[in-house]
Amino acid sequence: MKKHNPTEALVSRLIGDTHQADDKPIIATPRPAYLAGVRDIATDSDTHVEVDFNEAGEVRSIVGAGLFADTFSGDAVDYATKFINSPAVKKTFGLRYATLVAGDTQEYEAFTRVEFKQVANVRGFASAIPVRGGFVHVFIDKQGDIIQVNSTVRHGRKPASIGKVITQEKAIELAIAKLGIPSATAVKCTFVLSSHENKMDPIYEVTLAADEPKRLMMFLVKAKDGEVVYAENKLHFSQRRQAGVGDPTLLAGIAANTFLRIPTYDPKQPITQQVSKAVIEGTELKNPKLLANDRYTMLVKENGKWQTVKANAKGTFEFDPLSKDKVEVSKFSAVVAFLWLNTQDATLESWGAVKVPRAIPVYIDDESVTDNAYFDPNAWEIHDGVGSGIENGGLVKHISWDPGVNLHENTHKRNAAEAPGKDLPGEQGMAAGEATSDVYGDLLFDLWMRFKGGAILGHTLTLQDIIDSTGVIGQYCMAPSGIRNQDNKAQYPRDIEHEEHTDGLIIGGAYFDLMRAMATLPGTTVEDVLRNNGKIYLNGTRLLPAHKVLFTDYLRAFLTVDKTMFGGVYKDMIVKAFGDHGIKLGTVVPAKRKTGGKKTGGKKPNRRKVA
Ligand SMILES: [Zn+2]
Structure with a gap:
């Protein structure tokens, strides 16, 4: 048992992001370095910040009012870029060693979602390799307030060089063998780095389709030795295969x-x-x-x-x-x-x-x-x-x-x-x-x-x-x-x-x-x-993290939609409805740093509007 951490008591359960089964509630211990980053954000912007951690103690989501003290120019991508490059945010999400590139930005009725995709530059590769599941999404409302930030940035040591890997054709062949349907064909095969046990492994992500029987399955095949390490069904059926009896x-x-x-x-x-x-x-x-x-x-x-x-x-x-x-x-x-x-x-x-x-x-x-x-x-x-x-x-x-x-x-x-x-x-x-x-x-x-x-x-x-x-x-x-x-x-x-x-x-x-x-x-x-x-459904779905969605992500997303679009009138109902089914946020509300710190020099409470 680790030494007691004072923030641990505040955390009822953790937001998971691993290969393990999702049915075990885990007690979060937010990593001090990340928590310090959140305190800096709270101090910089003089705001109340709430933060959800994953089971590794990394920050999954932050919410607050006026998270960024900079003036909003009206350009959401530019604003989000400045935000994630600020020292407090880099510290919060552990972005120092992550390479982020512009992703797919979407403008919706109540907010804009700005996407950053994680990539890694590896010796011997002309272009950057995508990191599987690695994203930061910054959500900015129509007043220019950052209403939520989600990170699924993958940590772990990237390889200095990749060395010898199996071919794409071989990876597809191995996935087909695993599926056991020789007529299956690959509809997608992407070479990525996948974070596992603190290391980034080169992986082929292979999606196979078969007609008889109908299948759509995604496999992760290790590029070094061809081991198939993960499989996920991608077809969405109406019901589980065994039907009950009706009248x-x-x-x-x-x-x-x-x-x-x-x-x-x-x-x-x-x-x-x-x-x-x-x-x-x-x-x-x-x-x-x-x-x-x-x-x-x-x-x-x-x-x-x-x-x-x-x-x-x-x-x-x-x-x-x-x-x-x-x-x-x-x-x-x-x-x-x-x-x-x-x-x-x-x-x-x-x-x-x-x-x-x-x-x-x-x-x-x-x-x-x-x-x-x-x-x-x-x-x-x-x-x-x-x-x-x-x-x-x-x-x-x-x-x-x-x-x-x-x-x-x-x-x-x-x-x-x-x-x-x-x-x-x-x-x-x-x-x-x-x-x-x-x-x-x-x-x-x-x-x-x-x-x-x-x-x-x-x-x-x-x-x-x-x-x-x-x-x-x-x-x-x-x-x-x-x-x-x-x-x-x-x-x-x-x-x-x-x-x-x-x-x-x-x-x-x-x-x-x-x-x-x-x-x-x-x-x-x-x-x-x-x-x-x-x-609430539509906008909540847009506010989810991009990788391994959890029940708690929907709870967090619904609360943000309610606050942004409905002034918080449904907040207590949302918390109760999810809580009654055992879905609760393990939110931490970190105390601000004492004033007189290195950061802000007594900045006014931030009230940014569109410039
Ligand atoms: Zn379905």
């Missing part, structure tokens, strides 16, 4: 309340006409005869080939869901899915989401996928499978009729588009990805549809309806118990099972508790609750 008797009633919940639905009119009309009026088709726009291309298998859904002889998209013709039914399913996917994107975009600059192919009734659906973040495709029937322990045959399935998959796409890591990497990141898809995809949009369609459904969604709403995922496709329930008491770390959908129930339970708690805020409206949940 088919309630199916018909639930169907009417789920996939038929069209905002303009009129029970007196034939449903197919209405769906077709909603598609034609609500979305801009590239070609009026094809079910494709700038967001989606809807595909069904016709004559053994995947083909874009064509309008019928009348030039409409009215297809009969009860037809004996399988292709006709698939086309109906494609229309339903198209409607929900576009509704979700249009709504999120109105809440500040980025417009994804590519059309996603959506494969309907893909027979190679049983009782599941998936988003492929490499090819950017959605595949809806075929259910084997609730009576057989699977899902309903027409999986696509459950809007929740596509709303879930589409949220995986959203995470890939908004998160700084281009997805949510790491074990807890994967679990959080499933949870965002369930809560901010399926449940939030189910409520949104009920809200927008209130007049036609005969009941306008109330705040009490939100508070009383169910957390059941897959209400139609596995009626009535569903695939999962986000209204739960799952706890970190007790309920970690190392399966992403199950582990996701922990943070998903927190998200869903928060959503319902937000409906209790005095003076709020249904629209406020739903939109603000959407904004």
Whole structure:
């Protein structure tokens, strides 16, 4: 046991960043050198600084008001660059020996995210080698205040020279052997340095794709000896492979309340006409005869080939869901899915989401996928499978009729588009990805549809309806118990099972508790609750670190969004919702240095605004 550190008592748990399992809470001991840096920032800017450490005692995130005393010129990249080059910040994040280069800067509604990527210059290499997972992200609000800084800079001794390494082809061959599917192909292979046990090892990061069976896996192959040291699944399925058994008797009633919940639905009119009309009026088709726009291309298998859904002889998209013709039914399913996917994107975009600059192919009734659906973040495709029937322990045959399935998959796409890591990497990141898809995809949009369609459904969604709403995922496709329930008491770390959908129930339970708690805020409206949940999710995802996302990162990110966009009104609800599921920040609030130190000479409290 190490000597007692006075700051240790303040730290309830630590933010991890290692290869070890994420289910063991660790007591953080912030390294004194880094803590001294934070004190310098607090003194320089005369502000209150909060800091989250990782298990190595390194600073993962800092937040505060006015973290940087310099005047904001209006140029976020320039400002962030000056900030990370200041002595106090270099000390805080241990940047003295890290080489950072400009990354991908994104401007959002409430803040700008400035990215710096870590690289290393190694003798014998003409260009710098990327350091895997090494990033600094500086977030600057519209007033020019730095609202949060995240670092996943990787420490460890870089090799003086690399020496002899295996070829890229060999690394791919070894990864394919590990996967055990000879027909797999490499869709990406990058030579990087990866930090492990205080050393930077040369590694090939190889991503393999296979069609039968469908796989997308990332492998780390040591470049020196070809050892495969790590593998991670990159495909996002709707559910874990073993489905439970539902009760088919309630199916018909639930169907009417789920996939038929069209905002303009009129029970007196034939449903197919209405769906077709909603598609034609609500979305801009590239070609009026094809079910494709700038967001989606809807595909069904016709004559053994995947083909874009064509309008019928009348030039409409009215297809009969009860037809004996399988292709006709698939086309109906494609229309339903198209409607929900576009509704979700249009709504999120109105809440500040980025417009994804590519059309996603959506494969309907893909027979190679049983009782599941998936988003492929490499090819950017959605595949809806075929259910084997609730009576057989699977899902309903027409999986696509459950809007929740596509709303879930589409949220995986959203995470890939908004998160700084281009997805949510790491074990807890994967679990959080499933949870965002369930809560901010399926449940939030189910409520949104009920809200927008209130007049036609005969009941306008109330705040009490939100508070009383169910957390059941897959209400139609596995009626009535569903695939999962986000209204739960799952706890970190007790309920970690190392399966992403199950582990996701922990943070998903927190998200869903928060959503319902937000409906209790005095003076709020249904629209406020739903939109603000959407904004907290979207902007929270943008505020995550880029490497090995943790549940606590979402807690920190949500608190920053709340403070920046909503004046902190949801703070206590956020802390309670996450805390009730065992997710708590191990924040340290370091005392400032005594005045009269070497630093500032009595600078005024900093109140910078845009110059
Ligand atoms: Zn999923």
